[in-house]
Amino acid sequence: MSVDNLPGAKANKPIFSLILATYGRVDEIGRLLDSLQAQTCQDFELIVVDQNPDERVLPFVQRAQAVGWSVQHLRLDRPNLSAARNAGMAVARGEWLAFPDDDCWYEPDTLAEVKAAALTRAGALDGLVINWVEQTHKTDPAQDSPLRLAAWRAFRGSDASSITLFIRAAVARDAGGFDERFGVGQWFGAGEETDFLLTLLARCARIERQPAARVHHAFGPRKAASLKGEWRFSLQRSRSWGALCRKHRLSAPVVLRGLVGPIGWLFLRPKGLVGLVQSVAATLGRMQGLVYWKDDR
Known part of the structure; x- marks a missing residue:
């Protein structure tokens, strides 16, 4: 990993460190920077964790520098979302950490x-946990604040995507950050934010909802891939569920409910052959996660 501490950085310690892990995107980063320029609170630093093999992100880093923000540009030689966020966390100077996606x-x-x-x-x-405008409407803040460990251990903890999280830096570091075995591109291809929250809540962290603060995210139904692609996608993401059950020693009823759950998809949200592939892959992936997880971190 290499780090570029860019000139023009503010000397004072900021309240927020915004850790932007980016890979493969270009134009969407400009939209995020537009929104940061419009913030009524400018007390933040921007940490860009660049996982691209080329220079596509550099113009945006230079733009942020020209605005006068405190900017750090980190480069990772392999895409790993959890590792990128941990790298940003290691150099962050702010009291609070946030993890905006590049879109x-x-x-x-x-x-x-x-x-x-x-x-x-x-x-x-x-x-x-702030309000994800396109999705968090399903959450009743009055019934889900503060976040409760028992609900999350039963996978009934409602929505708390990483883009909605603001965590005290000291608390996040004490918890060990994100487990780099989870997340996009890994064998356990999802679950990094759920794992992070389960770890924080188990350590008695008090995490509340703040619905007045809002984040947007390009969100919509995922376009179906080929049957082979759907199989791989569902299998990879579902392994994280089994791994979470093993890592956090979730109860037998929770595990059993989760193994049976994908079968119900065939009746609750029928999608023909695609739905059958997704259901079977999800069941197999969850079982693989249970079998192959090793507690060796």
Whole structure:
């Protein structure tokens, strides 16, 4: 890994360290930077963790530098979302960490809302989950704040995507950051944020919802791939479920419900042959995760 500390960085310690792990995207990064320029709270540093083999991200790094932000540009030689976020976490100077995806964007008062909530609740708060506009409407903040470990251990913890998370840096580091075995591109191809939250909650972290702060993310139904592609996609992502059960020693009823669950998809959301492939792959993937997980971190 290499790190470029760019000139023009602010000397004062910022409240927020925004860790932007990016791979393969270009134009979407510009939209995120537009939203950062519009923030009413500019008390942040931007840490760009670049996993591309080329220079596609450099113009955006230079743009951020020209604005006068505190910017760090890190390069990783292999794509790994969890590793990228951990690399950013290791050099972050802010009191609070956030993990915007390269295709999401904030509303103008997002950071100001989080700052106000963090200052108001001071030491009693370890993390905040903000409102993902395109998806979090399914969550009732009054019924799901603070986040409860028992609900998350039963996979009934509602939505808390990594793009919605703001976590105290000291708390995140003490918990060991993200487990780099989970996430996009890994054999356990998802689950990194669920694992992170389960670890934090098990350590008695107090994480509340802040629905007034809002993040957007390009979100919609995934276009179906070939049957072979659907098999690989479902298999890889589903392994993380079994691994989470093993790593966090979830109860037998939770495990059994999860193994049976994909069979119900065939009746609750029938998709013909594609649905059958997804269901079988998900069941097999969950079983593989249970069998092949090794607690050797």
